Amino acid sequence: MKKLYPTFADSSNYRGLTQNVNRLSGKESDTLKASVLERDNYKCSYCNFHAEEWQTINYIDGDSSNNKKSNLTTACPMCNLVLNTPLGCQIEGIVELYQVSAYDQNKIVQLTRKMRAEGKKDDEIRRSLGLKIKVPFKMNKRYLNSLFAFITSWKGSYGDVEEALEYGYSH
Numbered sequence: 001m002k003k004l005y006p007t008f009a010d011s012s013n014y015r016g017l018t019q020n021v022n023r024l025s026g027k028e029s030d031t032l033k034a035s036v037l038e039r040d041n042y043k044c045s046y047c048n049f050h051a052e053e054w055q056t057i058n059y060i061d062g063d064s065s066n067n068k069k070s071n072l073t074t075a076c077p078m079c080n081l082v083l084n085t086p087l088g089c090q091i092e093g094i095v096e097l098y099q100v101s102a103y104d105q106n107k108i109v110q111l112t113r114k115m116r117a118e119g120k121k122d123d124e125i126r127r128s129l130g131l132k133i134k135v136p137f138k139m140n141k142r143y144l145n146s147l148f149a150f151i152t153s154w155k156g157s158y159g160d161v162e163e164a165l166e167y168g169y170s171h
């Protein structure tokens with residue numbers, strides 16, 4: 001698994017759950033995205049979650065203008081919110097940030113998905129994960145990198161994120 005931590009891609013527009021593979025026409029972008037998903041066997045590179053739907057494409061080097069296939073990797077909707085913290089925290093308002101956790105970020109995503117599928121409430125999940133000292137979002141990578149992101153069960157501002165996350169919890 002690739003190491004996961006709260007961050008964001010430079011010059012992304014954050015307006016959708018799926019990052020645009022920028023500066024390419026729609027068809028080119030779709031083809032590239034499909035080939036990355038196929039190469040990765042539809043498995044999230046950060047938490048190993050496998051799904052035929054709703055997977056997104058992440059820029060490994062954080063540069064959303066670098067569309068080389070070697071720079072693109074598959075990310076599930078939950079990891080996508082961590083990798084695009086402004087989307088998760090500011091636009092959707094779904095993600096909380098903490099200074100302290102009993103687990104690394106990859107494990108936080110895996111355990112959150114598992115416990116939510118089991119019907120556990122957010123408070124219970126936060127406690128199990130040992131999340132402490134909630135802090136505000138800042139548009140600063142160095143600040144974000146040291147924090148832990150928790151994806152709450154709040155539905156968010158946009159329907160597509162809700163649908164994508166629900167899919168992740170039921171599979």
Ligand SMILES: [Zn+2]
Pocket residue numbers: 044045046047048049075076077078079080109
């Ligand atoms: Zn994932």
